[in-house]
Amino acid sequence: MKKLLLIGLLGLATLAVKADDTVTLTGSGSSFVKPIMDKWADAYNKVDASVKITYAGGGSGKGQTDILVPAVDFAASDGPMSDAKLKSAKGSILHLPVVAGAVVIVYNLPGVTTLKLDGPTLANIYLGKITKWSDPAIAGQNPGVTLPETDIATVHRSDGSGTTFIFTDYLSHISADWKQNVGTATTVEWPGTGQGQSQNAGVAGQVQKTPGGIGYVELIYALTNHITFADMKNANGKYVTASLDAVKDALSTATIPDDYRFSFVNAPGDTSYPISGVTWLLVYQQSKNADKGQKLVDFLKWIYTSADAQKMAHDLNYAPIPDNVVTRIQATIATIK
Secondary structure (H helix, E strand, O other): OHHHHHHHHHHHHHHHHHHHOOEEEEEEEOOOOHHHHHHHHHHHHHHOOOEEEEEEEEOHHHHHHHHHOOOOOEEEEOOOOOHHHHHOOOOOEEEEEEEEEEEEEEEOOOOOOOOEEOHHHHHHHHOOOOOEOOOHHHHOOOOOOOOOOOEOEEEEEOOOOHHHHHHHHHHHHHOHHHHHHOOOOOOOOOOOOOEEEOHHHHHHHHHHOOOOEEEEEEHHHHHHOOOOEOEEEOOOOOEEOOOHHHHHHHHOOOOOOOOOOOOOOOOOOOOOOOOEEEEEEEEEOOOOOHHHHHHHHHHHHHHHHOHHHHHHHHHOOOEOOOHHHHHHHHHHHOOOO
């Protein structure tokens, strides 16, 4: 009986050690990548059962704020952190590009299943200069399409948003008026009387229930919610439908610096989709917790090198980071201590 009791106690002790060995990694930020982060978190737990990953989303602004505290082990942002924010961090923060995607212009016009827009027209819509769907600037790009006299109801993000960063970065590239009066940021002072909504899902939902509505969301949210979106005129004067290949073509033209903070909106090329952007994972180069640091590094390596991880991203219409850049990123991950 004593031997059995001892064996039982040893077994319980072993279970306790195993439970204590479980590491939880927390992340927050970009809603742009929440669909793929959730899939990766679930899949990686099957690769390494000792790791539990939770990703709260909340918008890129929240991710940047949380990583500065730091209140999370990693963050995700569709807009790069500014030099000022990086200087205020508790250590050196790395920007690791993880996926690229399209920001699409969703609209709600019953009976209108195709729509073409160029950048200046889109800027003037959000500047409040174009207020009717029947405006000649829109009608002229859509011959044969019956556009209603309906008022345009703009919808934008109300939270700190990387999707907003990509959208306003694009508008700043094609409209001097926008660049001077509104600018590029995760949060801006919106002109006009548009309505703000939290996260991509909020914008998508508001456009969906607003006749005459227009908004900007990541491609997967438009596809998931079956919302029509416009073809956009690119830098080469071609109207392009947002797609995985169109984002890849745009990304292939980008010049990527050593710190990986870059933009490729309004990229050249006949097939490039013009409102494209990248999401960065934000991680400290020096981890304060050896166990968490090692598990995070292992997770990062898996994201970039696992065929399963990359297939999940592909299936959700995220474009992969080019192989030559991934090689550079792997070398950067190796510097995490």
